[in-house]
Amino acid sequence: xxxxxxxxxxxxxxxxxxxxxxxxxxxxxxxxxxxxxxxxxxxxxxxxxxxxxxxxxxxxxxxxxxxxxxxxxxxxxxxxxxxxxxxxxxxxxxxxxxxxxxxxxxxxxxxxxxxxxxxxxxxxxxxxxxxxxxxxxxxxxxxxxxxxxxxxxxxxxxxxxxxxxxxxxxxxxxxxxxxxxxxxxxxxxxxxxxxxxxxxxxxxxxxxxxxxxxxxxxxxxxxxxxxxxxxxxxxxxxxxxxxxxxxxxxxxxxxxxxxxxxxxxxxxxxxxxxxxxxxxxxxxxxxxxxxxxxxxxxxxxxxxxxxxxx
Amino acid sequence: xxxxxxxxxxxxxxxxxxxxxxxxxxxxxxxxxxxxxxxxxxxxxxxxxxxxxxxxxxxxxxxxxxxxxxxxxxxxxxxxxxxxxxxxxxxxxxxxxxxxxxxxxxxxxxxxxxxxxxxxxxxxxxxxxxxxxxxxxxxxxxxxxxxxxxxxxxxxxxxxxxxxxxxxxxxxxxxxxxxxxxxxxxxxxxxxxxxxxxxxxxxxxxxxxxxxxxxxxxxxxxxxxxxxxxxxxxxxxxxxxxxxxxx
Numbered sequence: 001x002x003x004x005x006x007x008x009x010x011x012x013x014x015x016x017x018x019x020x021x022x023x024x025x026x027x028x029x030x031x032x033x034x035x036x037x038x039x040x041x042x043x044x045x046x047x048x049x050x051x052x053x054x055x056x057x058x059x060x061x062x063x064x065x066x067x068x069x070x071x072x073x074x075x076x077x078x079x080x081x082x083x084x085x086x087x088x089x090x091x092x093x094x095x096x097x098x099x100x101x102x103x104x105x106x107x108x109x110x111x112x113x114x115x116x117x118x119x120x121x122x123x124x125x126x127x128x129x130x131x132x133x134x135x136x137x138x139x140x141x142x143x144x145x146x147x148x149x150x151x152x153x154x155x156x157x158x159x160x161x162x163x164x165x166x167x168x169x170x171x172x173x174x175x176x177x178x179x180x181x182x183x184x185x186x187x188x189x190x191x192x193x194x195x196x197x198x199x200x201x202x203x204x205x206x207x208x209x210x211x212x213x214x215x216x217x218x219x220x221x222x223x224x225x226x227x228x229x230x231x232x233x234x235x236x237x238x239x240x241x242x243x244x245x246x247x248x249x250x251x252x253x254x255x256x257x258x259x260x261x262x263x264x265x266x267x268x269x270x271x272x273x274x275x276x277x278x279x280x281x282x283x284x285x286x287x288x289x290x291x292x293x294x295x296x297x298x299x300x301x302x303x304x305x306x307x308x309x310x
Numbered sequence: 311x312x313x314x315x316x317x318x319x320x321x322x323x324x325x326x327x328x329x330x331x332x333x334x335x336x337x338x339x340x341x342x343x344x345x346x347x348x349x350x351x352x353x354x355x356x357x358x359x360x361x362x363x364x365x366x367x368x369x370x371x372x373x374x375x376x377x378x379x380x381x382x383x384x385x386x387x388x389x390x391x392x393x394x395x396x397x398x399x400x401x402x403x404x405x406x407x408x409x410x411x412x413x414x415x416x417x418x419x420x421x422x423x424x425x426x427x428x429x430x431x432x433x434x435x436x437x438x439x440x441x442x443x444x445x446x447x448x449x450x451x452x453x454x455x456x457x458x459x460x461x462x463x464x465x466x467x468x469x470x471x472x473x474x475x476x477x478x479x480x481x482x483x484x485x486x487x488x489x490x491x492x493x494x495x496x497x498x499x500x501x502x503x504x505x506x507x508x509x510x511x512x513x514x515x516x517x518x519x520x521x522x523x524x525x526x527x528x529x530x531x532x533x534x535x536x537x538x539x540x541x542x543x544x545x546x547x548x549x550x551x552x553x554x555x556x557x
Contacts, residue, residue, distance in 0.1 A: 048403040
């Protein structure tokens with residue numbers, strides 16, 4: 001399990017991570033989402049033990065990263081953003097070295113290297129120097145490294161960066177398998193569709209603060225609840241407008257579209273949307289079209305992370 | 311221990327396959343070879359060949375001008391280069407103690423630097439093969455002294471390397487510290503100077519010229535170099551762990 005408790009990281013006057021709290025249970029994949037500079041990499045660096053938080057606690061499988069850093073790091077597989085290995089080492093040499101560094105015995109390290117290399121399709125690359133690999137294969141080596149000691153928690157910083165669509169799909173499938181094996185997986189991304197495809201839960205941060213921590217289905221419900229409706233009627237003279245204003249609550253935004261007889265309303269919730277639909281049916285106009293303008297999760301993400309003018 | 315061994319072996323291997331290490335080694339051998347040949351042709355050495363170790367391991371211009379610069383050039387890759395490449399983050403997030411990282415890198419550099427001095431030692435072996443009578447006790451004590459100074463200069467180089475990804479800073483910083491360690495005590499080790507006692511205790515050229523190169527293994531000098539090297543290794547470790555300290 002990965003636990004963050006009020007994690008805060010300040011660099012002088014800049015607060016990179018602000019009171020971040022969450023948990024990732026075994027078998028769960030948490031998508032860590034935010035625009036560039038939101039504080040994702042800093043958070044992951046804190047959780048990997050590379051950086052200390054200014055305040056707050058982080059625990060991996062119950063081991064506190066401040067008090068028992070070594071024990072906590074034994075339980076982490078970490079893929080940094082833009083992973084790079086020493087260029088002079090071949091892939092196989094590097095992975096064997098990392099296995100030994102993580103405390104595996106020589107024979108065990110060799111076995112694990114063979115397993116992860118096979119699982120990640122690196123079989124024909126083990127004799128190549130790291131510097132000769134493409135970005136996609138470098139990411140695979142990084143993930144292989146993270147998996148070597150079979151840790152219960154995986155921290156992956158932008159793992160899909162630089163991968164082509166086929167590699168992305170392979171990577172997603174592989175991560176799902178790892179979650180099914182009981183690993184707690186936290187991965188960061190600034191691309192929502194990637195997160196949608198794989199994560200059980202999404203944590204959205206912006207300027208270091210949590211904007212949403214929710215299961216994807218709930219976010220989708222939220223998106224639906226916040227969706228405006230647009231309807232087109234035969235009422236080209238606008239006779240409906242007065243009654244419609246009377247029907248709507250004060251908080252419900254109404255706008256007239258350019259096309260005559262077309263209105264756009266932002267109901268308070270799904271029940272009010274249904275009520276509006278029923279109300280329209282009782283009016284002496286013909287309803288030619290009624291549709292919900294459901295925002296995508298991408299729209300929702302954008303609305304959560306857009307800058308508020310000062 | 312397993313992690314330490316793996317890291318040590320990897321560092322030795324990396325030094326052994328690094329073209330830059332071999333450029334340094336080649337340059338060192340070349341300069342020492344030229345200096346050795348020059349000394350052999352000089353009147354002083356022709357008159358007394360036992361003075362040769364003193365120049366090669368102690369009083370020679372090569373030792374005092376080149377030795378402070380070579381170890382930092384070798385150690386700059388150990389942290390600064392890793393920092394610059396981005397390989398330090400995977401290393402320091404692995405379950406390995408910071409002190410193991412420092413010691414493994416340092417010992418690897420020491421092992422590789424042994425090859426630098428072994429080449430100089432080999433010059434004496436070649437000379438002996440021409441039936442030149444040499445005082446091997448002078449040669450080995452001089453060789454030992456040079457190793458001691460090198461251990462210290464490698465430690466200062468490692469410390470300079472741990473300050474970030476700037477290779478120039480790592481090399482120039484380490485070299486500057488080494489020159490300060492060498493020559494500042496000499497400047498203050500003068501009669502009447504209030505700091506003379508301290509300066510004399512830190513006067514490396516004096517320790518070498520009055521000890522190692524004349525065949526004396528002074529226990530003070532034997533302790534001084536490992537202790538000061540240990541101090542710089544400690545500072546390197548502090549630099550590394552300070553990253554994890556809560557600001």
